[in-house]
Structure formats: C-alpha cells, structure tokens
Amino acid sequence: MQIQLFNDKLSLGQAAAAAGADLIRAAIARNGDATIIVATGASQFELLASLVKAPGINWSKVTAFHLDEYVGLPESHGASFRKYLRERFVAHVPALRAFIPVNGDGDVKAELTRLNGLIRGKRIAVCFAGIGENGHLAFNDPPADFETDEPYILVTLDEACRRQQMGEGWFPTLADVPQTAISMSIRQMMKSDTLILSVSDTRKAEAVKGALEGPLSNLCPASIIREHGDCRLFMDPAAASLLSRKP
Numbered sequence: 001m002q003i004q005l006f007n008d009k010l011s012l013g014q015a016a017a018a019a020g021a022d023l024i025r026a027a028i029a030r031n032g033d034a035t036i037i038v039a040t041g042a043s044q045f046e047l048l049a050s051l052v053k054a055p056g057i058n059w060s061k062v063t064a065f066h067l068d069e070y071v072g073l074p075e076s077h078g079a080s081f082r083k084y085l086r087e088r089f090v091a092h093v094p095a096l097r098a099f100i101p102v103n104g105d106g107d108v109k110a111e112l113t114r115l116n117g118l119i120r121g122k123r124i125a126v127c128f129a130g131i132g133e134n135g136h137l138a139f140n141d142p143p144a145d146f147e148t149d150e151p152y153i154l155v156t157l158d159e160a161c162r163r164q165q166m167g168e169g170w171f172p173t174l175a176d177v178p179q180t181a182i183s184m185s186i187r188q189m190m191k192s193d194t195l196i197l198s199v200s201d202t203r204k205a206e207a208v209k210g211a212l213e214g215p216l217s218n219l220c221p222a223s224i225i226r227e228h229g230d231c232r233l234f235m236d237p238a239a240a241s242l243l244s245r246k247p
Contacts, residue, residue, distance in 0.1 A: 001225065002232045003212075003247040005240060009200050013046020016198045016234040020047075020126050021054035023194050024062060027125035033061040033097070034125045037184065038089055039138070040067070040081040042168050043130030043198045045088070051128075052092035059095040065119055067129060068139040069102035070178040071154070079170035102182050108154055111182060115152040119188070127192035131199045134160035135207040135220035139183035144221035151188040155181055167203075186224055195231040197222075202238040209242040 006012035020036075027034035038048070066085060075082045082101045090099045100118055103111050134141055141158040162177040171177045189195065199208060211222035218224075225231045240247060 001228070002230075004232075004234050005247055006234065006236055009046050009236065012198060012200060012234050012236055013044075013048075014050045016047045016128070016196050016232075017050035017054060019232055019234075020051060020128060020196050021057055023126045023196075024054075024057055027193075028058055028061045031123070033063070035063045035065065035122045036125055037067055037127035037129070037189070037192065038064050038085055039127075039129045040084045041130055043200065044128065047128060047198055048088045052089060059093045060097050062093075062096055063098045063100065063122075064089070064096060065100045065115075065124075065184075066102045067127075068181055068183040069104040071104040071108055071180040071182060072178055074105050075103075079165070102152070104178075104182050108182065112150075112152050112154065115182070116150060119151045124192040126194045126196055127189050128196050128198070129189065131197060131204060131207050131211060131222045132161055133164045133203055133207055134158060135210050135222045136161060137186060137189055137221050137224070139181040140186050140221045142219045142221055144186055144218045146186055146218050146221075146224065148185050149187055150185055152182055153185050155183045157181055164203075186221060190224065190228055193230065195225060195228055197225065197231065197233045198235075199233065199239045200236040202241060204239045205242040208235065208239050213244060 024034045069081045073080055139155050141161045157179055162174055165171055165177050166174050210220035214220050214223060216223045
C-alpha cells in the first residue's frame, strides 16, 4: 500500500487526481479504452475538480461507473449523487464515452440487474473512493458483506453513516437521510486494478486507524484495503493523527 500525506485538501485532491489520470492514460494506451469508478462526498471535491482538467486523457475512450446512490432520492435532490457527478464530473468532460449512473429512484431490483449486467466482467482501471467515519467503503457499512460476488447490492445504512451525511450538510435532519442505498460491493471494488482513496479531517482518524492498524474485519470494512495489490491512500495529517506509526 502506498500512503501519502498532504497538508491541505487541495494538494491532496490534486495528487490523487494526478495519480488517477496516469492510470487512465496507461489503461487507454494498453487496452484502447478505460473503465473507472467515480465517487462522491466531501472527500472527492478537489479530486474531481483536478481530474477533469488532467491533460492527455482521451475521454471518448473512458466509461465511468457510479459508486453508490440512495434509494428513493430523486436526482433533483441536492444530496443526489447522480446530480453531484453530473455537475462536478460529467459536465466537464463532454467527450466521455459513457457515464453509468446508479438510479435508486425506481425499481431497485431492476436497477441492480441492469448495473450488474453492465459491469460484470469489466476490467476496472481505477476506483476512486474515500473512507467513511464508520470505516465504510462506498455504502458498505459495518458489518459489511465481504462474501457476495454481486457487483452492486442493496444495503441498509447505519446511524453513523447517516449522521455523517447530515453532518456534512447534505440533509437538514437525520430523519431526512434515506435508510437504504444501492452500493458497489466490497468484492467488486477490490477487483479494480488500483484503488485511490482520499481521506481528510480528524473525524476520519478513528476509521483510518481501524483500517490500517486494527483487525481485518467487516466491522471496519476499509480494513480490507490491506488485501489489495495496489491501494494508494492520500491523507492529511488530521486523518492520520491516531496512527501509532506515522506514514
């Protein structure tokens, strides 16, 4: 695992985006195209802003899958992850070959069938993501399912996850935060050639410590990243503050 520390979110996001851009360009050169996973949330603001400006990416060769989405939330809602990605990513790369959003506002079973049919067997060049305050990856809250081979699954969000969404300002009250979501599964994320995780702020410090120094357990889903062959973790000192061994 590669771990890098940065003193501010802008530098962190720029470095993570540069690493991801290199991987996208390399995948296109190697295979003729690239499939990537794009994420949302506060951890991805600076990364996406830099990624869309990265030079030398032939976006017409890139397909982007969406990591997760709330069930029952329309795209018009301010917390919709589809809305987030269309505004912060898709709109800035008009040549993008395809954006595959997760639509949680409809027939969930049919949407899972659609998404799983589209992604199954695809080689993922890079998966961009973060780590949640409760140690989740995507919306795989503890105890996460480490066993399912389904690429996308229906999950129940725990209270810690829902409080994080409220705390970040996406919802006015806890009651407004949906209780279920469609999420890319742990095993599907782990199939990516490279994981690029962006993590900042003291509120993530406990999760980072659990992921890097605690037991490998579905009670801290992010601990599974230690099993990945090419995981690159970009952090600020606040997120790393509880580690006994500083990077």
